[in-house]
Amino acid sequence: MASVVLEERGTQSGSRGPEVVNDFSIHVATANGSGSMSSNNILMRAIFQMGIPVSGKNLFPSNIQGLPTWFTIRASKEGFIARRRDIGVLICMNPETAQEDVKTVNPGAAVIYEESLNLRGTRDDVHFYPVPFSKLVLELVHDGKLRRLAVNMIYVGVAAWLLGIEMEEIKKALSKQFKGKEKAVEINLAAIQGGFDWAARNLVKSDPFRLERMNATAGKIIIDGNAAAAMGCAMAGVTVVAWYPITPSSSLAESLISYCQQHRIDPQTGKPTFAIVQAEDELAALGMVMGAGWAGARSMTATSGPGISLMSEFTGLGYYAEIPAVVFDIQRVGPSTGLPTRTMQGDILSTYFLSHGDAKHILLIPGSVTECYLFAQEAFDLAERFQTPVFVMSDLDLGMNNWMADPFPYPEKPFDRGKVLRSSEEIKAHIAKFGEFARYRDVDGDGIPYRTLPGFSDLPAAAYFTRGSGHTDHATYSERPQDYKDLMDRLARKFETARRAVPKPEKRTTPGARVGILHYGSSDFAVQEARHLLSRRGMPSDSLRVRALPFPAEVLEFVASHDRVYVVDQNRDGQMYDLLRLELTPQDVARLRSIRHYDGFPLDAETVVEGVEAGEKV
Amino acid sequence: MASVVLEERGTQSGSRGPEVVNDFSIHVATANGSGSMSSNNILMRAIFQMGIPVSGKNLFPSNIQGLPTWFTIRASKEGFIARRRDIGVLICMNPETAQEDVKTVNPGAAVIYEESLNLRGTRDDVHFYPVPFSKLVLELVHDGKLRRLAVNMIYVGVAAWLLGIEMEEIKKALSKQFKGKEKAVEINLAAIQGGFDWAARNLVKSDPFRLERMNATAGKIIIDGNAAAAMGCAMAGVTVVAWYPITPSSSLAESLISYCQQHRIDPQTGKPTFAIVQAEDELAALGMVMGAGWAGARSMTATSGPGISLMSEFTGLGYYAEIPAVVFDIQRVGPSTGLPTRTMQGDILSTYFLSHGDAKHILLIPGSVTECYLFAQEAFDLAERFQTPVFVMSDLDLGMNNWMADPFPYPEKPFDRGKVLRSSEEIKAHIAKFGEFARYRDVDGDGIPYRTLPGFSDLPAAAYFTRGSGHTDHATYSERPQDYKDLMDRLARKFETARRAVPKPEKRTTPGARVGILHYGSSDFAVQEARHLLSRRGMPSDSLRVRALPFPAEVLEFVASHDRVYVVDQNRDGQMYDLLRLELTPQDVARLRSIRHYDGFPLDAETVVEGVEAGEKV
């Protein structure tokens, strides 16, 4: 019956328009903790394996079970993987939100839903596909305990039939998902196949959405930014990790634990070449990292906004006493607890200036999972080179969502351990060259002093005293005005050296562009798509993605060379826009416009397009 | 003997120049904890009582006993009480630093010193007055235990003779200092008189420095900024105070305790109308203040840089959940522990943006002890009016040093307790007017919602739930993007309302001025003196003293109306200069120049003059 009705609707809805192939997004609405995650992954991977560029975003609540969750899979033959506002295919599994969910889709969308939800009446401009999921699961899954999860597999089958996802790829994805668990594969496959067959028998396709094999993902990987960053840390030879759980950063530490357990065990001794400690809070976490960095380890922590606030005092110590440390800030929506499971670039400004007193810090801002991997390594080199805390500013969208990427390159560059005198020999050589060892003396003009490590040399000259209070270049206590000034001026000089050492911004150009878009981090996906759309609409634009602070010269040049530059911030106050105003000449400040997105959802291309068009009064 | 030699020196040093009357500074070099404080106070007060404008600055170490300390008394007939670089009269009591100290004085200066230090050889362009303090004290003070302290009284007597300080006033100051302690007065007077008499018998005055009675201090008071602020808090009806000791803020809390014990005991019940708690740390201190503010108390804490860093997370909660709190930041030299006993305006920028996520706070910046008193009261009104943490940014120079002022006015303005519904009646009236009570709803466009207090009304409608996580205007938990955006936009609107409510800047003009000086806080003394000097040198200037953030419109107008505006910061990074750049138009930014002083000593007029002259290429 259903099918007939549907066909009519399909006709009525008058959307016998052109097919939409490999360019729409699938929105799955479920309840948190209902185990839909594996189903969604399987859908996403199967599409990916069909060679279609894809991305998966999980919009989840700060709750463990019961509250609504949405998973969006975007397929894009052009390879755009940012969030997309309009929804092509909706799968309604959550009674709580079904009514609302249906309202959100575009006219002509396909809506798969649990029959009993009776959504048909709600709209007449979409394609409804009622499915008796709860009945089907009883037939398809015999073990009652498994049904709650298996029901989600049924919609995989239905979607596969409706959209033309190849069952072969679904099977591959399935067995990858449940690697080794034969039984699980078997049961879930039955459910998927059951859904597929039921759909084939009972549904008539009336919507325009279809997926077909192409060849744009060969050799690519899918990974989330936190796993990528963890991989980078493992490759960077991190030796001491202290962390305190907090969403969305926990998975970075937890992936790191498993990568290290697999790849950081000394083959000879069978012992770990790392120590990972769950601290009692973030003050302790950074404190441990400071102690370890001081003693010569490559040490790090990972946290999010509230943790950054708690790390403020220790960060000032690291800046002033010059101690290497790597801190990952996987940004979420603040201030305070805010929206712990939503994304934002809200800590850029406060982290750049973190600590009371005069202090500025090196920030690395990855714009892709690949950069999460690369900048993790870069961060340790910079922290040891500049003997200061370095922050890697990722965010929830980048860190916890699934992104396509080329396989990561094996690092060719050797570690940069910075100016460390590791042995009595090195210390003697240093003294021979510079007359003496003075912990905080700038012997070569770059603002960076040499350091020794506790316990590495028995030369009396090797020892020095570290303190957060005023000190001479010999690290002795001092309240002399000139000593303080000299130290602060050298730290400023060191920061200028860093300006030349941090990753340069990434520039993309379009012939004839007069306007530029300046952005950073996870905004890149939406911005590049926006540039594509803008060009189509006859407005070519260049883009510059800031990848680190302090701003390298290229940033200022980019602004100077465009009529108008739209600064894209995922926060309310235009934090990057503000930081630019602090460094640009007044003339160049006049070129800036600010586009701000701050509702907790990842940035989408439309927002950028609208911002630019508004500014250009198109 | 000594005297003769001295006379010759006096002659040789050829400084029989004109007398210097009521316009020089006296520099007393002693060791910390040697009990010179009372002597210095007596000197300062005696001069003050002679009707001569005076200020006293204590340059002390972060140490309890033994390290060098300097006390500078500036007498200025013109009433300038900022720090002054050049020293007219030096009193050398500290063997450790005597050699260095002598180097610091101007040619022609008078140097009183302990004979045995043998300084005579060190320079031939100053007037040396060797005094056998250690011998004298044996004769003058019989109780051995008291000698360590009494020796300092001897130099009071010597200075009195040398500079013409009236003994009558010395006696008055002495008995004020040791109020009630007859014995102490007696012993110390003997020492002072002894010093005076010895000097009269053995010294011949050859230096030009003299103090003579005038009438510029009648009715005035001398007080430090922390005591003034404490007085303001007591007058503002503070009811809950939670603090953790830290230099230079401790004396604010400690003065508050004694003022409250004297003036905040309910005459009927004999019980305190306040609760002051020494918390276990700054996180707890602000936490207690939050809890108390939420429950309806006027609550506050006082701290310095490291404490501000630790308060970052709770500050974000206060901003986002809208809880009144008053925080005094008596700024010292950071970052980290820095120079705990030296002054700086180093926390302005980080406090304005304190907390992760998007947050900006109201800052009040007192520029005199009188404003410490007034702004303390203003702060409670603003905190309750705007339901948010308000920071009073004082500093060590203002807070711990002695300043002359007119007696403080009794507050005429009634308390502003803000939009609080204190009873069922008020709540009913509110509901009648607005339909319902919604804790976070902006019912009248100023961005400020109404609140109720726990336990004040048994109406079910009165209760609401406070949280640092996302919430609707009904204070219920929400992750809806629109709810978040609405809340953050309202908070921004509320901040704009505050811009119109905070104290306006103070403007001073000179006819014909094209350049302006923009400054804040304790810099005012040096800036006004600098303007005086600049005018003398033919460069009239206007000044604008910013008294609060966010910037009122007048600040932008001032900049717009001057060719060049010199922004005076007592920090390395030009923090106020940066904050201005974030709000001015590019054209006006172009007018700004930055003058930065950051060696831990209070700002002096010369630094400002040099900065302006350099900029104006005079």
Place this chain on the structure above:
Amino acid sequence: MSSVADPKAPPVNRVGLSVKEYGGLKSTLCTGCGHDVITRQITQAFYEMGVAPHKVAKMSGIGCSSKTTAYFVDRGHGFNAVHGRMPAVATGAMLANHGLVTIGVSGDGDTASIGAGQFVHMLRRNIPMIYVIENNGVYGLTKGQFSATADLGTRLKTGVVSDLPPIDLCAMAIELGCGYVARSFSGDMKQLVALLKGAIAHRGTALLDVISPCVTFNNHEGSMKSYKWAKEHEIPIQEIGFVPYFEEIHVDYDPGTTQEVELHDGSKIRLKKLREDYDATNKGGALALLLEAEQKQEFLTGLIYVEPSKKDFLSLLSLPDVPLASLTEKETRPPREALDKMMEELR
């Protein structure tokens, strides 16, 4: 026992309110979460004690446990503060208004990990409040990492084993002078509600360390905070009866086997000893008991230590009867003479 007028009307307590009026929002925790059971007992206890709901201040930190303050007595004010720092906020609230009946709900992570410092000082000050730790040995809200109360040798689903000794929050509380220290289990409702009523009757910090299984992350085989483990291992040291001050019943009891303790408000708590003559008023004995339990890995529940007479922080401050929050300009702004006097001293 509440007098029922209209037979159809729900029973009401001594202040004329039905148990519904002590309820809160619908829980968003996982079905079966131990915390929800505790929420119900808290609701029941406030109802039975006839506490005026609008006087209730519900304080919490961050965590699944800390969320539960929204699920009971929503006619009271709630404050969901920051992670691990609720004690300070509660302290401030009590300073401002000592008339509030304050209950803090926290988790083992919120209290024993990030919150250890404030926990220590709340106890030292003896802040008058009920402090309930919903103890599941893990960080539920961040998906199940071990907390500092995870038992030695307990195992996560991932296989990770806890190799550090757990912090015994009851022992710590007794050590720091807390006058009402109980351990319970969310599966033991009868005991829990009695202990909660006692906590309401006590003046000073009343600590309840309640084992409350996390069904999602710590309820499996090998977990020592699972329902199964707790049910199998719970050893109540007393059978607990509670006689509220407003009920005039006299049941005789045998002082040999039952210990009666009068609490601050006049209510009495009756401890029928299940462990041969254990004296809950003996500090040394209480510490010894916990030590023994730790060494034998015994899971003892009951009122471990009670000392009703200890002064609470607010009485040390000798605050006025009117809450500070109610004072107005009239009472709190010193008169002109006071200012004149201060000025005089500075001339």
Place this chain on the structure above:
Amino acid sequence: MSSVADPKAPPVNRVGLSVKEYGGLKSTLCTGCGHDVITRQITQAFYEMGVAPHKVAKMSGIGCSSKTTAYFVDRGHGFNAVHGRMPAVATGAMLANHGLVTIGVSGDGDTASIGAGQFVHMLRRNIPMIYVIENNGVYGLTKGQFSATADLGTRLKTGVVSDLPPIDLCAMAIELGCGYVARSFSGDMKQLVALLKGAIAHRGTALLDVISPCVTFNNHEGSMKSYKWAKEHEIPIQEIGFVPYFEEIHVDYDPGTTQEVELHDGSKIRLKKLREDYDATNKGGALALLLEAEQKQEFLTGLIYVEPSKKDFLSLLSLPDVPLASLTEKETRPPREALDKMMEELR
């Protein structure tokens, strides 16, 4: 016993260094400050134990006490961290280099007030380090406010009386499983140096709570942390002898009156009981003793509890013998194959 070659040369220890080579900068504390006395005993203990000075890591927080790490063993590295958070920094340093001999020096404010949380977790983890609290009951560096160890009823010069119970850091340490817990007095140098040598010989956190009068702010009549009060009230529970592992002397002792405990490095500490058969290896007894002392306001000193066999945190992590800080790219960057494998799993 150091062998003296050249009669004019100063005596040297087993590693051939004189006591001078264990010295530091001149103290800037007040003359007579208890902390300086402790500094001297620390110097002496490191000298006598023949610890390689360059292996010594001197950790501290902020306070007069925390400054003292600059006054001994300046051939070791010092780290003057932030207030109350030194345990974390020390933990990190030990993780990076377990070959360091780490001594933390803190104050009662630094440890019991702002530092309570980190103190608790350092003890729970049993971080291998000597942790000395120079306990004067006040915040010296901020001019004498009470700390959380101020005794009940003690009075400041200003007249203010402490009305909160002091935190007993030794009891807390024992409660939290610390394996070496001692209380001493800076006036009792013989006992202190023996306890310090024992602490060096112990593996795990060795806690010394040393009463160390603040002569400037807390040494007056009415203070319960003054030299006078401490001298008059100190009751040593043992006479303490220490036999380092590198000295082969056999003195017989009577097990009835003396308890000998072998420490981690093979050294032996001998406790001649002054309190009728007190057993320093019995946790329950130790807690009972401290409770009794608290109730009687007795000032007991000595090795209150010792349990040398408890595993320290680093051994739980089974770290390699080479310190992590010494590992280079060679040992810490996974090979190309490892990356390929990770990539494969993501395809």
